[in-house]
Structure formats: structure tokens, C-alpha cells
Amino acid sequence: MTDKPLILVTNDDGITAPGIRTLIEVMTTIGDVFVVAPDSPQSGMGHAITLDAMLYAQNVNINSGPQQEFSCSGTPADCVKIAIRELLPRTPDLCVSGINHGSNSAINVIYSGTMSAAIEAGIEGIPAIGFSLLDYSWDANFEASKKHIKTIAKNVLKSGLPKGIVLNVNIPNVKSETIKGIRICRQAKSNWVESFDKRKNPQGKDYYWLSGKFVNLDGGEDTDEWALENNYISVVPVQFDLTAHQFIAELNTWNLK
Template sequence: MKNKPLILVTNDDGITAPGIRTLIEVMSEIGTVVVVAPDSPQSGMGHAITVNNTLYLDKVSKEDAEITEYNCSGTPVDCVKLAVNEILKQKPDLCVSGINHGSNSSINVIYSGTMSAAVEAGIEGIPAIGFSLADYNWNADFEPTKPFIKKIALEVLNKKIPEGTILNVNFPKLKFEEIKGIKICRQAKAYWMEKFDKRKSPFGKDYYWLTGEFINQDKGQDTDEYALANGYVSVVPVQFDMTAHHAIQTLNTWDL
């Protein structure tokens, strides 16, 4: 690539999270980086946007810094919207979101702020990738992900993602030499069996903590869950067109 690509970096764990700092480091080797990320953790926000509260956007990098960084009081999707409409003078060549502290494989993609930021970029017509590591530890080792992130990002920049598609990339919690490679997968059919831990406050008011168990009933060997369990980086193409195209013919037989 003759000219450096413009790369937007965001996440849902907040601008200070080790995951996004790793992603910024890798992207700075590829192109010109602009960071717009939440000023505090926004995990599980999905595709939420701020409509009833004021949004704040603060530049946190110095004027002469090589990387321009902003933190935002809103959600990951707010960050992308503000970046595109208020900060960037041109549409970025790539948007990368993450690296999330924790997996966003299977049904988790629905709840993920990391992936929703990437999806929002895709809606804007920007090639986008969400990166996640299957380790919730704040001090997780992101070093093994770096070569894979660079490889995938360069492929996206050079080959282009099919229109209307975003990549959901998940890394197993393994050392670099233990990772077997990259697998293109489908999303596993799995779900969360939710439970609520009911407690009482000192004032006698009931409150709840959400807990649950992840249930994977999918035995397929072409899924993201299978890839991660067997030492591979999973890459799932995700689309924001949520139409169940296969159901249209059936619905047309109904007496509506």
C-alpha cells in the first residue's frame, strides 16, 4: 500500500484497557491511527446509543502525538458515530474494535459492545473487525494475538471484506506456539442459561446480580466454539442484515 491507511480503533472495555492498547500498537505498524473509545467500561452494551443524556468527547493525546486519541462518555456505538461524523475528515479505511477482555464467540456477539462498534462501522460502509481474547483477566497476555491481528487486518485492507459483512475474530487463551492457525467458521448455536442471584440491601430492598451458565449444544466442527476449544483463532463473517431470508417463502404461504 503506497499511502498509509486511516484506521479507527475503538473498544468497549474503555480507552485505558490493556486490550485496546495492544490493538493500537499493532495498528500503528500498519497505518495512521485515530482512537475513539469509551472513558469507562461499557461491556454488554450491545448496540446501545445515547439519546437521553449529554455526550462528551475529550481529546486525551498531545497535539504532537503520533496517535490521536479521544475518550467518549457514551457507548462503543456512540464512539464510532462521533468519530465518523465529528472527528474524521474522511471515511477510515478500516475500523478495528477490541481487543476485548473475554470471548465474543457464538451468541455473545449479540450482547457485545466490541462487536456492535464494529457493526456500526460496517453500517457506515467501513471495513470492520472485532477482536476478542477468551480471557477476562485485566492483565491477560495479549502478546500471542499480535501476529494474527496484523495478518488479518492486512488481508482485509488488501482483499476487502464482502459488502455488508464484518469479521468477528476470537483468540483462544494460549501461548503463540500453541495456536494451530486460523479457521473460518460459523457461529455456534449456543445460549446462556441465565440465573439471578437475589439479595437484600441493608434497607430491605431486593436487588439482583445476573449470573448464568454458557450452554453449547452445537456439535459441529465448523463452529467458532469448536475452533477455540481446539486451539485455533476463529473468524466468523457477521452481517447486519438480520432478515431471515430462508423464512420469507414460508411466510408467503400464510393467510395474511
């Protein structure tokens, strides 16, 4: 390692995913890169951690990537935990997670393994960013996102982030020249209208396949959904303190004795 910033790179799509390979490429131009990422896809895992199984971390080298690269059997949050406690030579200056194949805007941040990895780093006091591209395909083209990712990462390294806050960055799936810029946003109010497709396996046993439709309930022009629909990169500062501070005073008026 050198005197360059130490950057931890992780994701939820797995260590071989094109998204993380692109993120590694970009981060290598900024600092010393240390990779700890899942050995298989972990999308939708949220902030799950491994408690009832052995956890493995194997030193690997993929496509002549960084020498300090580990494939982990756990979740994205596990990857950050084991990186900080066991694998890294020191506390990293920055943790970046992604580039996720698909959106993590609006309510999707709750389910996201990508963002949970960034949040885990934030819990440890490490400046952290989750990056996502609005293209779910494995062969997504990340070229247009590179310069913007570098710009955002360098700004975080320069200015830092307040304690308890990480950045959720989503990038529209358009050509570089079509991206209008970067907008600081709030998370749109949204939800999933879900249903289960009930089927039978070859043995005649019922099973269910989750499906659903994303519904944006927010008409504001200051949201991540508006930004993305209008070809802007959205940057939402996310906090992991889930306390509804505005309700505490009213709750104190209840007769709970």
C-alpha cells in the same frame, strides 16, 4: 496524516484497557491510527446508543499513544458514530474494535459492545473487525495475538469485505506456539442458561445479580467454539441483516389479510 491507510480503533472495555492499548500498538505498524473509545467500561452494551444524555469527546494522550485519540462518554456504537461524523479527517479505510477482554464467540456476539462497534462501522460501509481474547482478566497477556491480528487486518485492507459483512475474530488464551492457526468458521448454536441471585441491600430492599452458564449446543467441527476449544483462532463473517430470508416464502402463504 500520511498516505498510509487510516485506521479507526475503538473498544468496549474503555480507552485505558490493556486490550485496546495492544490493538493501537499493532495498528500503528500498519497505518495512521485514530482512536475513539469509551471513557469507562461498556461491556455487554450491545448496539445501544445515547439518546437522552449529552455526549462528550475529549482529546487525550495515554502512554504516549496517538495524538488523535479521543475519550468518549458514550457507548461503543456512539464512539464510531461520532468518530465518523465529527472527529475523523476522512472516512477510515478500516475500523478495528477490541482487543476485548473475554470471549465474543457464538451467541455472545449479540450482547457484545466490541462487535457492535465493528457492526456500526460496517453499516457505514467501512471494513471492520472485532477482536477478542478468551481471557476476562484486566492483566490479560495479549502478546500471542499480535501477529495474527496484524495478518487479519492487512488482509482486510488488501481485499476489503463485502457490503454488510464484518469479521468476528476470537483468539484462544494460550501461548503463541500453541495456537494452531486461523480457521474460518460459522457461529456455534449456543445459549446462556441464566439465573438471578436475589439479595437485599443494607436498607432491606431486594436487588438481583445476573449469573448464568454458557451452553454450547452445537457438535459441529466448523464452528467458532470448536476452533477455540482446539486452539485455533476463529474468524466468523457476521452480517447485520437479521432477515430470515429462508422463511419469507412460507410467511407469504399465511392468510394475513
